Structures are given as structure tokens and as C-alpha cells.
Amino acid sequence: MLKKLTWLLLSLAIALPSEAAKLSAKPVKLYPGKSAVVRVSAIQGSPTFSSSDPGVLQIEQVSSKSKSAKIKVKGVRAGTATLLATDTTGTHSLAFTVLPPMTVSPTSASVAVGGKATFTISNPAGTKIELKFESSYIYATRSSNTITVTGRKVITNTPLTIYDGKTSVTVYVTVTNNTPSSGLNGRLLASNCFQCHGTNGSGGFDQLAGKSSSELYSELKKFASGLENSDGIMAAHAMGFTDAQLLAIADYFASLQ
Amino acid sequence: MDRRHFLNILAASSVGILGFPAVVRAEDSGVLSALYPIPTNTGISGNIVIVGGGMAGGTLSKYLRLWGGTGVNVTLIEKAPSYTSNIMSNTVITGQRTMADLNFAYDTLRNWYGVNVVQAEVLGVNKDAKTISLNTGATIAYDRLVLAPGLVFDLMPGMTNLSEYEMLTPHAWKAGPQTTLLRQQLLELKSGARTGDFVMTIPKAPYRCPPGPYERACVIADWLYTNGVNSKLIVLDANADILVEKDNFSHAFGGAYGYVVDYRPNSTVSNVNSVNRTITYSDLLGETTTLTAGVLNPIPPQRAPQLIADTGLLNVGSPGPDARFAPVNVLSYESTKVPGIHVIGDASHTTQPKAGHVANQEAKTCADAILRLLQGKALDTNIVTNSACYTPITATTATWLSAVYQAKLDTTTTPATWKMTASTENGVTQPRAALAATAENYQDMIKWFNTLMRDTFI
Numbered sequence: 099m100l101k102k103l104t105w106l107l108l109s110l111a112i113a114l115p116s117e118a119a120k121l122s123a124k125p126v127k128l129y130p131g132k133s134a135v136v137r138v139s140a141i142q143g144s145p146t147f148s149s150s151d152p153g154v155l156q157i158e159q160v161s162s163k164s165k166s167a168k169i170k171v172k173g174v175r176a177g178t179a180t181l182l183a184t185d186t187t188g189t190h191s192l193a194f195t196v197l198p199p200m201t202v203s204p205t206s207a208s209v210a211v212g213g214k215a216t217f218t219i220s221n222p223a224g225t226k227i228e229l230k231f232e233s234s235y236i237y238a239t240r241s242s243n244t245i246t247v248t249g250r251k252v253i254t255n256t257p258l259t260i261y262d263g264k265t266s267v268t269v270y271v272t273v274t275n276n277t278p279s280s281g282l283n284g285r286l287l288a289s290n291c292f293q294c295h296g297t298n299g300s301g302g303f304d305q306l307a308g309k310s311s312s313e314l315y316s317e318l319k320k321f322a323s324g325l326e327n328s329d330g331i332m333a334a335h336a337m338g339f340t341d342a343q344l345l346a347i348a349d350y351f352a353s354l355q
Numbered sequence: 356m357d358r359r360h361f362l363n364i365l366a367a368s369s370v371g372i373l374g375f376p377a378v379v380r381a382e383d384s385g386v387l388s389a390l391y392p393i394p395t396n397t398g399i400s401g402n403i404v405i406v407g408g409g410m411a412g413g414t415l416s417k418y419l420r421l422w423g424g425t426g427v428n429v430t431l432i433e434k435a436p437s438y439t440s441n442i443m444s445n446t447v448i449t450g451q452r453t454m455a456d457l458n459f460a461y462d463t464l465r466n467w468y469g470v471n472v473v474q475a476e477v478l479g480v481n482k483d484a485k486t487i488s489l490n491t492g493a494t495i496a497y498d499r500l501v502l503a504p505g506l507v508f509d510l511m512p513g514m515t516n517l518s519e520y521e522m523l524t525p526h527a528w529k530a531g532p533q534t535t536l537l538r539q540q541l542l543e544l545k546s547g548a549r550t551g552d553f554v555m556t557i558p559k560a561p562y563r564c565p566p567g568p569y570e571r572a573c574v575i576a577d578w579l580y581t582n583g584v585n586s587k588l589i590v591l592d593a594n595a596d597i598l599v600e601k602d603n604f605s606h607a608f609g610g611a612y613g614y615v616v617d618y619r620p621n622s623t624v625s626n627v628n629s630v631n632r633t634i635t636y637s638d639l640l641g642e643t644t645t646l647t648a649g650v651l652n653p654i655p656p657q658r659a660p661q662l663i664a665d666t667g668l669l670n671v672g673s674p675g676p677d678a679r680f681a682p683v684n685v686l687s688y689e690s691t692k693v694p695g696i697h698v699i700g701d702a703s704h705t706t707q708p709k710a711g712h713v714a715n716q717e718a719k720t721c722a723d724a725i726l727r728l729l730q731g732k733a734l735d736t737n738i739v740t741n742s743a744c745y746t747p748i749t750a751t752t753a754t755w756l757s758a759v760y761q762a763k764l765d766t767t768t769t770p771a772t773w774k775m776t777a778s779t780e781n782g783v784t785q786p787r788a789a790l791a792a793t794a795e796n797y798q799d800m801i802k803w804f805n806t807l808m809r810d811t812f813i
Contacts, residue, residue, distance in 0.1 A: 283723065297391065334786075337783040338761070340780055
């Protein structure tokens with residue numbers, strides 16, 4: 099009796115049982131843009147291979163031996179498709195599901211220094227997620243499917259990349275230095291700092307005069323939000339000011355020699 | 356006056372070839388770099404007379420010139436030749452500092468900032484003529500008058516003369532000879548020349564420096580403990596509880612640092628005998644106790660000086676502290692009773708504490724407002740002040756207390772009035788305090804004190 103054609107999954111983006119029996123019972127999951135290699139055994143005669151929907155699952159490469167072949171397929175877009183192998187014994191099929199990709203929305207955001215923005219992850223595969231970002235410009239944390247980004251330093255389009263183990267999505271964050279609401283009296287507000295930082299910020303505790311506005315504002319916002327030494331005396335002070343007041347203070351010191 | 360001229364004046368007053376003036380030598384280059392030129396082209400002009408050269412008056416005279424320029428004539432009337440700091444004066448009582456360390460001259464205000472510093476006492480204010488008369492016989496005209504005279508001390512019940520504070524039972528709540536006297540009496544407890552407990556009193560709020568009495572209790576109890584003096588420290592507080600930094604002070608009073616403070620709240624003093632050093636008080640239940648002290652240190656109730664009353668700046672007839680201090684518009688510190696006269700520092704009645712650090716900020720707010728008024732501009736309403744202080748708890752550790760105030764329009768009064776309101780920004784309640792007394796805070800305290808005094812007088 100002839101041995102029936104069998105499928106064997108050699109490699110795939112996501113882990114799955116490799117036994118042929120189970121493979122036929124359950125669709126193989128694949129991400130768009132990711133490939134899988136399937137070995138076909140016990141081929142009788144000269145086979146042909148095709149995809150039931152090349153728009154979803156595309157055959158990239160076939161390498162045949164006498165009774166077996168390796169077929170590399172690639173997920174194109176989310177959907178279901180069947181890989182078909184026809185030999186003298188008939189047509190055999192292996193079902194694929196191409197998953198919708200992980201998405202993050204929105205694709206970009208703009209925050210003030212010290213301000214916060216959130217991104218939402220949609221990730222049907224539910225695999226482990228990691229974040230990568232340039233920490234001097236932004237600070238990002240994830241809780242479940244929500245990413246919270248805090249602006250730290252002025253920058254245009256700093257990338258924030260979200261990995262789910264196999265795929266990645268990059269969104270972009272712009273950190274702005276909001277201009278103070280007009281009319282705030284930076285000099286008088288900043289004079290609250292002189293008792294400890296010296297007249298005009300000339301020093302005592304840290305010298306403030308002549309530092310950049312974004313550096314001062316970023317530092318003040320870290321204190322005000324409790325991100326830095328939240329029990330310290332600088333936090334106690336910064337927490338008492340409005341955002342616009344902190345910015346006016348930072349701008350004033352930056353304007354001094 | 357340009358910088359070269361200033362240096363020449365200082366150099367001429369010093370001795371020797373390398374005779375840099377003391378102010379430069381003491382602070383190295385830090386002082387010179389902190390001196391900023393007085394602008395000449397602000398277009399602002401006026402005659403401002405300030406009475407009182409303390410934390411408020413000193414700061415105001417400096418910033419009126421620094422921000423207002425050479426067109427703003429500033430006269431500072433002060434009866435003392437130099438300022439003696441109340442801040443840190445508790446550490447003179449314990450011998451960690453000397454009175455000289457608390458002394459701040461008016462030389463920089465006079466020579467660099469061009470403030471006309473006049474050593475004299477004010478006899479009276481002529482509100483109609485806009486003049487003040489001095490005990491020197493001089494009469495000085497003003498466009499705006501700022502009173503920063505600090506406060507004065509009431510007699511304790513049973514006392515008949517203020518000289519009892521100077522001779523027998525010093526309050527030492529204004530640094531000076533009484534500070535030295537209290538130090539002397541403390542040393543006598545150690546030598547055995549006098550025996551008994553150290554008993555101090557705290558008046559009902561408001562009084563100068565809210566954490567100050569608790570700080571004094573701590574550092575003196577610590578001194579008694581470390582010097583092996585077998586005297587208790589007893590605090591008779593007219594208030595119902597520790598008013599500020601309750602966690603830190605109760606921790607210390609309870610023995611966390613070795614010493615113990617016998618703290619008795621709700622103590623109403625009915626009699627002080629300064630000769631016998633006895634004090635009688637009653638508690639919440641009306642039970643009366645008389646103590647005989649080794650050292651008796653009553654911190655009396657306080658009020659604005661007579662000049663404030665004589666000038667008609669008090670809310671006469673009002674209940675509570677309103678009657679003792681001068682109500683002001685906190686956007687400018689202009690009196691709500693007499694236009695053209697401002698009151699800053701401890702003599703004013705606001706929601707802010709009576710303390711040097713915040714008095715410095717009140718003065719800056721007042722300076723900015725006066726410069727606006729001289730130009731016919733509207734007052735700034737986006738006003739913030741801060742009160743901060745470090746407090747020694749032992750000879751080597753300290754805590755801190757800090758509060759930020761935002762100007763808010765209180766519409767519950769008629770007419771609506773601006774009030775400095777403890778900030779609630781960022782969802783945070785003010786004031787805030789250090790979590791614990793630490794050695795690092797002690798070092799920060801010294802830096803704070805030096806910088807604060809420099810911002811005020813240098």
C-alpha cells in the first residue's frame with residue numbers, strides 16, 4: 099500500500115506542534131511578512147503546489163527531491179488560505195491562518211516635556227511585549243496593552259519600538275517645549291528659587307542661570323511629577339507650581355548669563 | 356556706581372597691600388559673581404522709603420534697585436547698625452555658633468546697590484504729606500512707604516516690665532543680648548550655678564517662625580542630654596498640638612535621639628514670676644500647676660510694633676490676629692487700611708507664616724508690585740511665594756519644612772480678596788516636610804542659611 103503524503107512543519111514564526119497529524123487538524127498560524135517552511139513527504143509522482151489564495155499565503159520557494167519537497171510560504175495579509183499539494187494520489191491540503199499583525203495606535207504623538215501620551219497595542223497573538231526607546235528623550239512604561247510615554251527632553255520624532263517577540267512596530271514621539279502662556283512674570287516666579295540657588299540663580303545650591311530652558315523645565319517636571327526624589331525638598335517646591343509657571347521659571351533662568 | 360568704584364571703596368576701607376575687603380575675602384569669588392549691576396535705563400523713577408532692615412526690608416531694598424534701576428531712590432531706615440539673624444540663633448544658645456555668625460552688615464546694600472541706609476528710629480508717619488520723621492530730626496518724603504518693622508513682644512501674665520526679659524527670663528525670640536543671656540543661663544545649669552528644669556512656653560499662633568519653638572526644645576534638650584545636665588526640658592504650649600512637622604518633632608520629643616522633651620499642649624499661662632522663676636499654667640481641664648524652673652524661657656505672644664498701630668494700619672476691633680497685625684493686599688503688600696503704605700514681613704497679617712525665608716519672598720513680590728505701580732501698570736495676579744526652612748533636631752541632624760503658596764481670589768469675602776493659599780497643584784498638599792532628621796539635611800541647612808542671607812543682604 100502506498101504511503102500517504104504527509105506534511106511536516108520545519109520552521110515557523112510561532113511555535114506549533116510539528117506532528118503531521120495535528121498539522122492537518124489545525125491551521126498553521128503565521129504573521130504577515132513572516133515565512134514558514136513545510137516539508138512534504140511520501141510524494142507519489144510529480145507534484146504541483148499551489149496556494150488557495152496567493153493574496154493571503156504566497157509560495158516563495160519549492161525545492162523538490164524524488165519523494166519529498168520543502169516549500170517556503172509567506173504570510174501576505176490577514177486571512178485564511180490553504181496550501182495545496184497534488185500528486186498521483188490526489189490533492190492534499192494544509193490550512194494556514196495569517197494573523198492580523200500587532201498594531202499600535204496612534205502611530206505618533208506629541209507631548210510637552212514632562213507631559214504624558216498613551217499608545218494602545220492590539221496584539222491578537224498575545225505574546226510577550228518589550229519596549230525600546232531613547233531614554234534621554236522619553237520614558238515609556240507599559241501596563242497591559244497601554245503604553246504611557248513621558249516627555250523628558252525636546253526632540254522631533256524619537257522612535258519608540260514595540261516588540262512582540264517576532265514582529266515590531268515603531269511609533270514616533272515628538273517632545274515639545276511649550277511656550278509659556280503669555281504674561282507670566284518669569285522673573286518674579288523665578289525669584290522664589292533665589293533663596294537657595296542664589297540671586298538670579300547664581301549658585302548656592304545648584305547654579306541655574308544660563309542653563310537651557312528645556313533642561314531646567316525637564317528637571318522641574320521630573321520633581322513636580324514625583325519621578326525624581328519625590329520626598330525631597332525640590333519635589334516639595336516644584337509640586338507647588340503650575341506647569342506654565344515652571345516653564346516661565348525655566349525660560350527666565352535660561353535668559354540670564 | 357560702577358563695579359570699579361565699588362571695589363575702590365572697599366579696598367580703601369581695608370588694610371595692607373593685599374587688603375581685599377572682608378566681604379570679598381570671606382566669600383572668595385562667590386560674592387563678586389553674585390553682584391549684579393544696577394540698570395540705568397528702566398525709565399522707572401520714584402522715592403521709596405523702607406522702615407526696618409530685616410529679612411523683608413533688606414530684600415526689598417536690594418530688589419527695588421536691582422529690578423527698578425538707578426531711577427528708583429531707596430532709603431532704608433534701621434535703628435540697628437547691622438542685622439542680627441533670628442534664623443540659626445538657637446544654635447548660638449547651644450554654643451554651636453557665635454553671635455558674630457548671625458551678624459549681617461548693610462555695606463553691600465549701601466555701597467553696591469546704592470541704598471541710602473539711615474541708622475535712625477521713626478517717630479511718626481504723616482500720611483497726608485507723605486513724609487516720615489526720624490529721631491535724628493530729619494524728615495524724609497516718600498512716594499511709597501514700606502513698613503517692615505518685625506514685631507514686638509507682649510508681657511507674660513504677671514510680668515510688669517519688658518526689662519524682665521532682658522535681665523531675668525529671656526525670650527530670646529529676637530536674636531541679640533537675650534540670646535547671649537539664655538546661653539549663659541544654660542551654662543549655669545551645667546556648672547551647677549542654677550538648678551532645676553528648663554521650662555519654655557509657646558504662644559498661640561500666629562507667632563514668628565512656627566517650627567522655631569519646637570526646634571529650640573530639641574536642640575536644648577539635646578544639649579542638656581549630651582552635656583549630662585540633669586534637667587528636664589518642659590514645653591508649655593498654648594496650642595492644642597505641635598503646629599508643624601508633627602511627625603518629626605514628636606519622634607524627637609519621644610526620645611528617638613536620646614533626649615526627651617516633656618511636651619504639655621493646651622497650657623494657658625496665668626502667671627510668670629521672673630525673679631523666682633515660677634510659672635503657673637492651667638491645662639484643658641482647668642487644672643492649675645505651678646513650676647519652678649532652673650531656666651525660664653517664655654516665648655511671649657507677639658504683635659506688630661506700635662508704629663503700625665500709630666499709622667492706623669491695624670484692623671482695630673477685629674477678633675484674633677487681625678487686631679495685632681496689619682492686613683494687606685498680597686499682590687502688592689499695600690495696606691488695606693492706608694493707600695500708599697505697604698507692610699511686609701512679620702508685621703503683616705496674611706495666611707503665610709511669619710518667617711525670614713518667606714519674608715524675603717514677600718519683599719520680592721512687593722518690589723515687583725511697587726515697580727508696576729510706579730509705572731501705572733496693573734498688578735500681577737499670578738503670584739507664588741514659598742516658605743522653606745531647615746530645622747536642627749540635634750547638633751548634627753536637621754529636618755526641613757516647605758510650603759508653596761499660590762495667589763487665589765477669595766470670592767467668599769466682600770469685596771473679593773486675594774489670598775496666598777497653600778498650593779494644591781499636582782494633587783499635592785502643602786506644606787511638606789522631610790521624612791526624617793538627617794546629617795545631610797544639616798549640611799543643607801548651612802548652605803540654605805548662607806545663600807538666603809546672601810540673597811537678602813549681598
